[in-house]
Amino acid sequence: MGRFDIANRLFLRLYQASNLMHKTGTRAVSVFGATTQQWAVLGALSRPAVHQRGMTVKDLIAFLMVSRQNLTAVLDRLEGAGLVERVRIVGDGRLRHVRLTAAGDRNWSEMLASIRDYYADALADFSTEDCLLLFRLLDRLRDSLGRIAGAESE
Amino acid sequence: MGRFDIANRLFLRLYQASNLMHKTGTRAVSVFGATTQQWAVLGALSRPAVHQRGMTVKDLIAFLMVSRQNLTAVLDRLEGAGLVERVRIVGDGRLRHVRLTAAGDRNWSEMLASIRDYYADALADFSTEDCLLLFRLLDRLRDSLGRIAGAESE
DNA sequence: ACTCATATGGCAATACATTGATGGATCAGA
DNA sequence: TCTGATCCATCAATGTATTGCCATATGAGT
Numbered sequence: 149m150g151r152f153d154i155a156n157r158l159f160l161r162l163y164q165a166s167n168l169m170h171k172t173g174t175r176a177v178s179v180f181g182a183t184t185q186q187w188a189v190l191g192a193l194s195r196p197a198v199h200q201r202g203m204t205v206k207d208l209i210a211f212l213m214v215s216r217q218n219l220t221a222v223l224d225r226l227e228g229a230g231l232v233e234r235v236r237i238v239g240d241g242r243l244r245h246v247r248l249t250a251a252g253d254r255n256w257s258e259m260l261a262s263i264r265d266y267y268a269d270a271l272a273d274f275s276t277e278d279c280l281l282l283f284r285l286l287d288r289l290r291d292s293l294g295r296i297a298g299a300e301s302e
Numbered sequence: 303m304g305r306f307d308i309a310n311r312l313f314l315r316l317y318q319a320s321n322l323m324h325k326t327g328t329r330a331v332s333v334f335g336a337t338t339q340q341w342a343v344l345g346a347l348s349r350p351a352v353h354q355r356g357m358t359v360k361d362l363i364a365f366l367m368v369s370r371q372n373l374t375a376v377l378d379r380l381e382g383a384g385l386v387e388r389v390r391i392v393g394d395g396r397l398r399h400v401r402l403t404a405a406g407d408r409n410w411s412e413m414l415a416s417i418r419d420y421y422a423d424a425l426a427d428f429s430t431e432d433c434l435l436l437f438r439l440l441d442r443l444r445d446s447l448g449r450i451a452g453a454e455s456e
Numbered sequence: 457a458c459t460c461a462t463a464t465g466g467c468a469a470t471a472c473a474t475t476g477a478t479g480g481a482t483c484a485g486a
Numbered sequence: 487t488c489t490g491a492t493c494c495a496t497c498a499a500t501g502t503a504t505t506g507c508c509a510t511a512t513g514a515g516t
Contacts, residue, residue, distance in 0.1 A: 151421075151425075151430060151433065152418060152421060154430065154433045154434060154437060155421035155424075155425055155433060156345065156421070157437055157441075158425075158433055158436055158437040158440065159323060159327075159421075160342065160366075161437060161440035161441050161443075161444050162316075162319060162320055162323055162440055163320070163323070163338070163342060163366075164366070164367045164444045164448075165316060165320075165440050165443050165444040165447060166316055166317070166319075166320030167367060167368060167503075167504090168367065168444060168447035168448055168450075168451055169313060169316055169317070169447060170472085170503075170504080171447075171451055171503085171504070172447050172450045172451050173313075174471095174504080175451075183470095183471065183472080184317070184472095185471080185472065185473095186471095188314065188317060191310065204493080204494095205493075205494065205495095206492090206493065206494085212314075212317075212318070213318045213321060213322065214321060214472090214473070214474095215473065215474060215475080216493095216494080216495085217473080217474075217475085217476095217495090217496090217497095218472065218473050218474070220494085220495065220496085221471080221472080221473090222471090222472080225471080234494095240482075240483070240492095240493085241481070241482050241483080241493095242481065242482045242483070242492065242493040242494070243482095243492095243493065243494085244493085244494070264306060267305075267306060267309035267310070267313075269450055270309075270443070270446055270447055270450060271305075271309055271312075271443075271446070272446065273442070273446060274442070274443075274446075276305060276308065278439065278442075279305065279308045279309065279312055280308060281435070281439065282312055282436075282439040282440075282443065283308060283311055283312040283315060285432065285435065285436040285439065286312065286315035286316055286319050286436075287315050288427070288428070288432075289315075289319050289424070289425075289428075289436065290315050290318045290319040290322060292424055292425070292426065292427060292428075293319060293322035293323060293325075293326055293424055294318075294322055296322075296326045296423055296424060297322055297325055297326050297329075321472095321473075321474090324473080324474080324502085325473085325474070328474080328501095337500095337501065337502075338502095339501080339502065339503095340501095358463080358464095359463075359464065359465095360462090360463065360464085368502095368503070368504095369503065369504060369505080370463095370464080370465085371465095371466090371467095371503080371504075371505085371506095372502070372503050372504070374464085374465065374466085375501080375502080375503090376501085376502080379501080388464095394462095394463085394512075394513070395463095395511070395512050395513080396462065396463040396464070396511065396512045396513070397462095397463065397464085397512095398463080398464070
């Protein structure tokens with residue numbers, strides 16, 4: 149099996165695994181009316197380092213690596229649900245910090261139990277070493293693809 | 303770093319890598335007016351084992367692991383572009399074989415060069431062992447997620 | 457014949473995700 | 487002050503991707 153065939157199968161698995169992640173992940177948090185993308189945003193905003201002041205839209209885009217137009221729609225839905233708020237910054241009038249509301253905070257805490265169960269389920273037959281290995285390989289692949297994506301678009 | 307944090311980062315990388323794959327992959331075949339999903343379908347149909355008679359919709363769904371409604375839309379677009387045709391089967395009137403048209407065959411051959419370049423680019427700093435390792439891990443993750451997905455929906 | 461399962465297609469709703477173009481508000485430097 | 491860059495938002499188009507429900511046609515077994 150040559151490198152082309154390996155690459156072909158590798159990307160097919162990436163495609164399948166990603167679709168299944170969205171499908172099963174969204175199902176895991178569906179009782180909260182959430183999706184995997186909203187879960188990713190809430191997770192980013194719940195991190196201790198940014199929990200207080202929130203994150204700028206720009207930083208969120210860089211963190212999640214999605215387009216601004218896409219993120220705006222997700223934030224609109226989260227804002228509509230009252231889980232997130234956009235606050236103007238004192239220092240720089242252009243910036244807006246997106247941060248969790250009190251309701252968003254509670255919501256995230258409740259979701260966390262489901263998410264833990266989901267992770268445990270999805271990675272049941274993966275050792276911690278396997279998880280780390282897969283993480284590092286995906287990290288490299290992401291960087292590699294990000295390099296291709298960024299080469300022409302800036 | 304506990305298992306939860308590892309899992310969290312792992313799935314974020316999967317999310318990012320998948321988005322970047324679609325973004326850069328679609329760009330790589332954009333001159334043919336194709337997308338990564340259409341590329342996946344054409345690739346499935348071009349395999350020697352099924353090139354002649356084609357595949358049933360059911361088999362395509364199992365191969366790509368997407369929903370019927372999603373695949374139907376992709377097939378409609380491919381059929382509209384004249385790259386694919388749905389043929390009735392003699393043995394079983396319910397089945398339809400999806401197969402490449404002559405135009406689809408030519409189109410795929412031309413795309414193949416771009417795809418090879420893309421694979422080489424995306425996996426430039428991956429050894430063959432790395433590729434195999436990542437493939438096997440993604441394969442296991444896909445199976446694991448597929449097990450979760452299939453547990454309740456059948 | 458009748459019934460049940462299978463295979464496909466259609467319609468609708470919702471949510472991602474991209475590109476492209478446009479506009480407005482703000483900041484920083486010449 | 488003017489000029490350009492930055493940050494955010496909006497509108498539009500296209501293409502995934504899911505769920506749910508209904509319809510049709512065919513096959514298989516009783």
